[in-house]
Amino acid sequence: MTSGSPSLVVSRLAYAYPDGTQALYGVDLTIRRGERVALLGPNGAGKTTLVMHLNGILTAGHGTVEVGGLPVRAGTLPEIRRRVGLVFQDPDDQLFMPTVREDVAFGPANLGLRGAELDRRVRDALERVGMLDALDRPPHHLSFGQRRRVAVATVLAMEPEILVLDEPSSNLDPASRRELAEILRSLDVTVLMVTHDLPYALELCERSLVMSEGVIAADGPTRTLLADERLLAEHRLELPYGFAVPAHPG
Amino acid sequence: MSAGHHHPIYRPADTPVHRLPPQCKLVAVVAFAVCVVATPRERFWAFAVHALLLAAVAVAARVPAGAIARRMVIEVPFVLFALAIPVIGTGERVQVLGMSLSLPGLWAAWNILAKATLGVAASILLAATTEPRMMLLGAERLRLPRLLVQIATFMLRYLDVILDQMRRMRVARESRGFVARDLRQAPVLAKSAGALFIRAYERGERVHLAMLSRGYTGEMPTIRDISASGRDWGTAAILPCLAAATALLAWSTT
């Protein structure tokens, strides 16, 4: 985790939905290349809204987002969407094509890849999540955990600068949860992971951000943040029963 | 008024019929259905020949007769309608088993029954030997508007997801003691339908976001394409050509 140009810089980002609900009140954060960062926070803190800004699905009401030095604006959207790999919470939303192969190929094909190069990307991405066997299966024949892994593959195939996952561990059984963690750890990309699953954050991410009421309320090593009981209580974050994090390991 | 039957008919196998490119099969089946409809109803033998042609395809595709028969149930409402025609039909009447039946009505009933049955059987054979995905690719190959094919593709992808949601809602209703007895229960059913619509619509929006996130710009990339050789077209043409010859012969012997 040394220097290098940051993968993601968000500054003074504010946004209100068209119905008038304001969700972001000036978010500032920087994620360096190769970092794995967890974004924690209660429901309604603005986490998903923030994520939607990272690849320009929502347009900032105020402030800026930069991915690998490139600002998010109308003219840069195709490149931004290649750089930011967004994995949605419900894999059924993400896997919209009739077969796994076509689904994983959708992104790279939109980038203009065809033929052998496209095929290589598809196989490569599925290989990395251990789902190469499912190549020609329809997504709805896969288990939930398998679908989530394929969903990760669909964005890996675009060779993104940063992988953004929305609640990656939700609805997974313990084995699938562990398998996904192993996959995420094996990937050599910057990761931003939105989650309620504090142990998962501790396991995978050195650093965490706590988001609350539309701003970043805390930023630091995951272990330190999770050991701070007052901070957790203040932002409606709770560790599972029987789970305690000592401030200093050992 | 048949409610949607959603169990797919496709029967995976590896036969010459299964292997034919989907666009060839689509054209062949539609052409066959047109030939059947165009066959004069007075030529019983011609319909027997059509039926034999379909039987030959079924044998080649290894689709058992039982599987076809089970799917034929879809036709029942129209069988009932057809049976009513001789009774309510106009024109010259004949006495059959003590009932006064309309002669043109009898012809019409036979006409509808024979043609509808052959048409349904042909459709069943098509669906039984062609994977839904392939059927869509074939349709695209045949220059059906791409947008229409895409809508159908999304519909088939999410049909199971939505039917699943509907099933869960029904379980939720019934586990709270709900029974649909008459129209007074309509508000409850309608509320389910409303909720289902909202979920479908919102999923549509999320799917669109997921597509945008992966570089969608309004055009679906062509990822798979299936070409058909002259030989494929030749093989697929056998069925409609024989049916057309039968229909022509039937007309010329009128």
Next chain:
Amino acid sequence: MHVPDGFFDVPVSVGAGVFAAAGVAVCLRGARRELDDRTAPMAGLVAAFVFAAQMLNFPVAAGTSGHLLGGALAAILVGPYTAVLCVAVVLLVQGFFFADGGLTALGVNITLMAIVTSVVGWAVFRLVTRTGPRGRGTLVAASFLAALVSVPAAALVFTVLFWLGGTAPIDLGTVAAAMGGVHVLIGLGEGLITALTVSSVLAVRPDLVYGARGTAAPLVLRTAEGEVEVGGRPAEAPPAGIGLRPVLAGGVIVAVLLAGVVSFYASSAPDGLEKVASDKGLSAQEKPHAAEDAPLAGYSVKGLSDQRLSGGLAGVAGVALTVAAGGGVFYAVRRRRRLTGGVTPAGAP
């Protein structure tokens, strides 16, 4: 209503096919205009919803049950263009993937169930919402009338097609009466379910109802710099539950006009065989219809010599009765719901 092969002769099947193709082409352009690059996923999901909703059986009476056609419902929820596309795709999928409905009859099926129900439903809906007071009551009442009229309208078009190229020797009056009678009943169920469904969507996500666009409150953006108004319409008049009667009256007029005009033309040329029979004085041989003495039997009014006129009048009377009956049922249901308190509790199935 999925018409199988063999019902219509080749010319009518082909003609309806051409009409359906043209209609779908127009709607593809229209939907593209409305939904832009969202067309494929949105229409696909709504089509899946229509497919599912068609499986929602509702009991009609005496052990029989009906199910939604969904054309009017889809038109109100997502707009007429997208609705035609969705229902057409449902029919195509049912025909090719589930062997439901004849392939040569696809043109007829799409014309009747996608185009006629959506377009008629939308026309009635627009007319009622334009003439009635603004508010949710009007939207719901308009949905009811739209769906109610859309079903017999499709049945009437079926009758016209049958007269043009049906393969069975039944006189037009019999077909019209049978189709009309059954479909008026089905229309009542369709109208009820459609109105209630629209109402429940209005309660939770009014912004999703295409037909309710332009009735929302103004939008305001709140940024770190302060509040910014982004336009939108002024707030509408408070939801009116009072305007049901004028609305019903408007709907009745549309329905009656529609039925009258269509019936007028439908009966303009009596079935060939029938005409020959009556000319030659052979009518006595015909089997009497069961309900011959009923005032609307065979869709022609007794005591009128002009057959076209009487056919038209019968159609008018039939639909007027239907609408009145339907309106009554609907009014009763609404009153009951108002009496029991909750208008429509938000959310949950």
